Amino acid sequence: MKRLPLVPIICLVVSIVSCSVLFTSCGSKQTPAELGKLVYESQDCKSCHLLAGQGNKGPGPDLSHIGSKWSAEKIRTQITDPAKIDPQAKMPAHTGIPKPDLDNLVAYLESLK
Numbered sequence: 001m002k003r004l005p006l007v008p009i010i011c012l013v014v015s016i017v018s019c020s021v022l023f024t025s026c027g028s029k030q031t032p033a034e035l036g037k038l039v040y041e042s043q044d045c046k047s048c049h050l051l052a053g054q055g056n057k058g059p060g061p062d063l064s065h066i067g068s069k070w071s072a073e074k075i076r077t078q079i080t081d082p083a084k085i086d087p088q089a090k091m092p093a094h095t096g097i098p099k100p101d102l103d104n105l106v107a108y109l110e111s112l113k
């Protein structure tokens with residue numbers, strides 16, 4: 001019986017596996033802002049805000065260019081504790097958004113220049 005050329009076969013298998021692992025992780029890698037857009041869509045923000053022409057025209061202001069007006073920190077505070085920014089704030093505090101989602105949501109809004 002002929003011996004199979006084991007070393008080249010192993011090399012081939014290893015490179016195929018590592019390539020596909022690399023490709024899938026690269027292919028699905030989204031930026032925080034891209035992920036944050038999905039968080040925005042999954043929350044109730046649209047019911048009170050307009051963003052790029054989508055959503056309701058109020059009672060909240062248009063968020064289309066919020067990143068050129070507000071810092072990331074201020075945006076984060078407005079989402080989690082609006083009364084800290086304005087004691088009369090009408091926007092409800094969104095305290096239930098998990099930290100990684102909130103980070104991405106803030107990155108998204110901050111990117112809207």
Ligand code: HEC
Pocket residue numbers: 043044045046047048049059060061062063066069075078079082086088089090091092094109
């Ligand atoms: C029930 C209505 C309502 C919902 C839901 C809501 N907001 Fe608001 N938002 C407001 C109102 C009203 C204001 C104006 C300031 C205030 O009264 O709190 C505001 C202000 C803001 C501001 C400051 C904008 C500016 O230019 O002054 C940001 C940023 C913001 N909201 C983000 C969000 C995000 C993100 C969500 C979703 C997680 C959200 N809001 C959900 C009503 C809402």
